[in-house]
Amino acid sequence: MLFRSERMATFDSLTGLPNRAQFRTHLSRALELLSQTERKFAVLSIDLDRFKNVNDTLGHQAGDRLLSLVAQRLKACVRDNDIVARFGGDEFVVLQREMEQVEDGGELAGRLVKALSAPYEIDGQCVLIGASIGIAVAPEHGDDPEELLRNSDLALYRAKAAGKGDYRYFSADMDEEMQARRTLEIELREALRTDAFELHFQPLIDLQSGVVTTCETLVRWRHPTRGLVPPTQFISVAEETGLILALGEWVLRRACAEAVTWPARVRVAVNLSSIQFQAGKVVDLVSSALAASGLPAERLELEITESILLADTEDTLKALQQLRDMGVRISLDDFGTGYSSLSYLSSFRFDKIKIDRSFVRDVANRPDAGAIIQAITGLASTLGMCTTAEGVENPEELEWLRAQGCKEVQGFLFSRPLPARDLRA
Numbered sequence: 001m002l003f004r005s006e007r008m009a010t011f012d013s014l015t016g017l018p019n020r021a022q023f024r025t026h027l028s029r030a031l032e033l034l035s036q037t038e039r040k041f042a043v044l045s046i047d048l049d050r051f052k053n054v055n056d057t058l059g060h061q062a063g064d065r066l067l068s069l070v071a072q073r074l075k076a077c078v079r080d081n082d083i084v085a086r087f088g089g090d091e092f093v094v095l096q097r098e099m100e101q102v103e104d105g106g107e108l109a110g111r112l113v114k115a116l117s118a119p120y121e122i123d124g125q126c127v128l129i130g131a132s133i134g135i136a137v138a139p140e141h142g143d144d145p146e147e148l149l150r151n152s153d154l155a156l157y158r159a160k161a162a163g164k165g166d167y168r169y170f171s172a173d174m175d176e177e178m179q180a181r182r183t184l185e186i187e188l189r190e191a192l193r194t195d196a197f198e199l200h201f202q203p204l205i206d207l208q209s210g211v212v213t214t215c216e217t218l219v220r221w222r223h224p225t226r227g228l229v230p231p232t233q234f235i236s237v238a239e240e241t242g243l244i245l246a247l248g249e250w251v252l253r254r255a256c257a258e259a260v261t262w263p264a265r266v267r268v269a270v271n272l273s274s275i276q277f278q279a280g281k282v283v284d285l286v287s288s289a290l291a292a293s294g295l296p297a298e299r300l301e302l303e304i305t306e307s308i309l310l311a312d313t314e315d316t317l318k319a320l321q322q323l324r325d326m327g328v329r330i331s332l333d334d335f336g337t338g339y340s341s342l343s344y345l346s347s348f349r350f351d352k353i354k355i356d357r358s359f360v361r362d363v364a365n366r367p368d369a370g371a372i373i374q375a376i377t378g379l380a381s382t383l384g385m386c387t388t389a390e391g392v393e394n395p396e397e398l399e400w401l402r403a404q405g406c407k408e409v410q411g412f413l414f415s416r417p418l419p420a421r422d423l424r425a
Contacts, residue, residue: 012086014064015071023085026095027145034138039098042105042137045152046074046112048090049130049164054122062122066129069122073115077108093152102169105135109167117165132159133167141170154178184237187223192246196222199254200417204269204388204410207402214267214301216410217255218417219247235273244273249285256293256300258420269301269331274308280315283322290326297327303354305333309347320348331388335376345383353380357391357411363400370400377405 010022018026030041048070055063067090074084074092083095096108116131134156142148151170157178159168191197201215221229238244252270259268276282290297302323308316320330331352332345345353355376362369373389380387389401392411401409 015068015086017071017075017092018083018085020085020087023083023087023093023095024145026083027148030095030097031138031143031145034143037098040102040137040139041099042094042096042108042135043148043152044094044096044105044109044112044167045134045136045149045156046092046094046116047132047156047160048092048116049132049160051090051129054127054129058122058125058127062127065122066120066127069120070116073118074112077111077115093149099137102137102140105137106167106169109133109135113165113167130165132156132164134159134170135167136170151175181237184234185241185243188221188234188238188241188243188247191221191223192243192250197247197250198222198419199251199258200419201258201268201423202410202417203415203423204408205414206408207406212266213408214269215259215262215423216269216303216417217251217271219251239273239275242275244275245279248273248276249289252285253289253292256289256295259299260293260295261424264299267299267301267329268295269303271303271333272308274305277304277308277316277319280319282319283326286323286328287326298329301329301331301352303331303333306335317348324349334390345379345385349383350385352386352388352408354388354390354410355406360389360391360397360401360411361393363397370404373401373406374404381405 010019011017012019027043034041051063051066054066067086070090070092071084071086074094078084078094078096081097083097085093085095087093094108094112096105099105112133113131116129120127120129134152134154136142136148136152136155138148141151151174154174155168155170158174159166162168198220200218200220202218203212204214204216205211206213219231221231221234223229235244238247255268255270259266262268272282276285286300286302289295290300304320324330329351330348331354332350333354334356335353353376355373359369359373363373377387386407387405388408388410389397389406390410392398392401392409392413394413398409398413
C-alpha cells in the first residue's frame, strides 16, 4: 500500500510517465551534475495541437487513449537516460540529458513533432493532431528548475503563435515580450472594469443606390497613456486570456443599443470571435442583446471568419442556423484568406461574403487578384449572396468593382471608422 501511494505521488496514473514533482527532482539533479560534467542539457515543453477537438468530437475516453499513445511515441523517440514526463492535460515535458551541442535540442524536437503528427487509430477512426515545442538549454537559458521550465514555456508560446507544428528555442526577447503581454492583460482587465472601450462604426455603401446599408462595429480602447488603441493591438490577447467573452458581450450590447437610434433601413454589423462560439452561449447572448435594445433581428448582421468554421463542428453550424432562424444575417468576413473557403459555402448559406482588402488593394497590379474577385462575385451571385469589397480607397478601384458586379463597398474612399456621435451627424 505504501509503495502504491509513493508511486501515485510521483507518476501519472494515465500514461505511467513521471509527473511534475518527479520531473522537477530529475531536473534539480541534472543541474547539480552540470558543474561536474559540463555537458549541456535541454528542457523541451510539448503541447499537443488540436487535442481539444478529439475530446469534443470523440469523447474523453478517446482523448485518454490518445494521450497514452502520445506517451508511447515520446518514449520511443528519446534515449534511455532522457526523461519524459506528463504535467497534466495535453502538456508533456522532456529532459534531454548530456547534449553534444545546442542544436541537439532542435533535432530531437523535430523528431518529436514528426512522430506526434503521424496518424493515430482510435476506436476505428483515424485521428490527426500535431505538436508545438519550446526548448530551453542549460546553462544558457537558466540555472535553476523554475527558470528553465518558465523559459521553455515561453519558447513554446512563441512556437504556437508562429503557427503551431514547430519548435522554438528560448531567447531573451521572449521574456520581454511576455512581460509586455502580462502588462497588457492586466490593463485590459482594468479597462473592462472601468468601461474604457468605445465603439466606432464604418459605413457600407450600396453600389446601385449609393446609400448606407450597414455600419460595421469596430472597438477602440481609450488607453490612459497610449491614446486610442486599435483592436489589432489587443484582440489577440483578449482571445488568449478569455477576456474576449466579456468584451464581445459589451460590444454586441452597445452596438445594438446604438443601432436602434439609426434610420430603420441601416443595419449594424458585429464581429464574433471563435472563442465566443466555443463557449456555447452565442445564441442566448444575441437573443438577450436584441431583446434588451429593442433592435429587430433583421437589422443585426454578425460577421464571422473562416477560423470559426475550421473545425466544422456540428454545434457551430447549429448555432449559426439558429441565429439565421431568428432573422439575424450572417456574413463571412475576409473571404479567400483562410482554409478551404469554397467548402464553407456548401455547409452554410451566408447572406454576405466580404472580399478581403488584400485582393482589392492588388487589383491594379495583380491579374490574379482581379480574377479571384471576379470568381467570388460570380459565385456569390449564383448562390444568391451579397458581396462586399473591403478597403476601397480610390475611384479606380470603385469603378472596377462596380463593373464586376460587386454589390457593396467599404473603405476610406467613403469614410473612416467614426465614433457614434460623428456617425449620426
